[in-house]
Amino acid sequence: MTIHEAMQAVENVMLKVINSDVKTLRDASHHILEAGGKRVRPRLLMLGYEALGGTDIESAAPVAAAVELVHTASVVHDDINDHGVVRRGRPSVNSIWGRTFALLTGDFLFTKVYELMGPYKDLNIVLAEATVALVEGETLQASAVKENNFTRQVYYEIIARKTAALFRAAGVLGARLAGADEKAVEALGQYGYNVGLAFQIVDDILDLTADTSQLGKTSGIDLAQGRGYAAAYAGNGQSSNGVAVADVVEADDGDPMKTIKKKLLKGDAVAEGQAQAQQLAHMAVASLDVLPASNAKQELIDLAWMVVNRDH
Template identity: 55%
Template sequence: MAVEAPFMNLEEALQATDALMLDVVASEVSVLQDASRYIISAGGKRIRPHILFLAYLSAGGDNLEDAVPLAAAVELVHTATLVHDDINDHGRIRRGRRTINEEWGRTFALLTGDYLFTKVYSLMAPYGELNVIFSEAAVALVEGETLQAAAVKDNSLTRETYQKIVAKKTASLFRLSAVLGARFAEARKEHVEALGEYGFYLGLIFQIVDDLLDLVGDPRLMGKETGLDIAQGKGVAGVFAHLAGNGSGSAPKVAVAEAQAVAKDDDPFLPIKRRLIAGGAVEEGRQMARLLAGQANAALDRLPPHPAVDELRDLVTFVLERDS
């Protein structure tokens, strides 16, 4: 059942979020404006704004237009992290386009990511204490990215570290989206907590599935390169790195060596992918995601019946089964 709301429906709210993001990054420094609008206009799933709006409606919010700046702020943070991720990963394709660092170079990509972060301040200025939980989520995000970089550098990614990384770098922003929507609607504490748990678990699922798609996904559907986790020893590929190696060295080094050996293949990481799949990496990841889906839905069970809650539940299925 589609969610209907007075003044502005969900689709209109998502469109308004995009329009606001494009507007707020206007700058007399043309490269900042052009690069920012370049990645924003490339689209994306807009899952975080979607969560925020549905959480707001589920808690009794009745004017989605009022929540648009919050949704735009969350999505701008996410977009900024993508720009910085592509620098760190040497990514060349994002959302079916050349990345900003490919199009404008590393320096301007770094500055564009910073610029997107700074624009969040102007969007969040009117929202008082909501800035506190926003900043806490942003701190967690940076901590997660840093933990990941350190683990990759030391070739020390374990299941425990992976779970901590995913909780901080991805789940924190999903949780923030749900909590902001609920808090802005002045929901009861129990409602906010249930939605926060839902967002957290959904974020974990999203990242696990994203990492699995790096192994088995179709780059044409995903709009970006795959195999980057293998090359860098992160994500699910990093956790199960021992399955790709031969006992003679670190998994990233093994992956790169084998990639060079089969460079004529359309997918230079195919041998490592096959070893990881045969070793159970993909199936274990999927089992973990299914378990977390149950926990996300259990959190929603604590909420009163509402069409928005039904759509939040549908999002769990979408994230769990997505192929891009």
């Protein structure tokens, strides 16, 4: 198989599974899925599957589709909570259909995940636990914003759950589907986890430095995300407690994000985050040592570097 064929199979599963006879759910799900997105999680899963000897695209594609649908559902719900109006270069679901239908579309996509996972008894729990972690991470983030207690440690706890857990699951699931031994499963899980952390750090930096048209999603106003990184990294080197968001925000009563950006760009906070993302990519690539050489392995290595070197 080629990764291109595999990813096409994943798209086909997703488009088939969202084909509800309820027009709004079908339209809104198509809207968010057909906008594309990077598909980095299912790609990671399918490459891991192939790198460990898997050859049956049809048996792995539904699980990769389920992983991407978990992410997609969380994005739809995120945009409700953050009032995001642009996502994947298109108007967000909530901005077109309103909050009520966006909430239901997210529920629909989450529900389709366990319809897809139904037949995969032993793998079900892997994705379920990652999805719980994702929701917990989002909740920790919302709490940290509300209670104004972002520190670097809190920031890492948040991104480990809301992002790295699902990337880790993608690695574990790809390996398990290929029938790999525990050492290889653990290696791909570790790879996924570190790529996930790197992915989120880079995402947060881009959220602060790039503009909406470049990102294809609302930037800046994604305050919870931006604030977390800002507080975690603007406290760079000063204390393990980082810096309270309030300190960063209060300086400018006009546009808090502008103040955060100024502080970040003046210091070396962005450079430090980028260096940590690079470090995580190195660690991720190192975990792959136990895998035999293959095209798929090389593509996993490339994927790790793509994640940290991207500009959108």
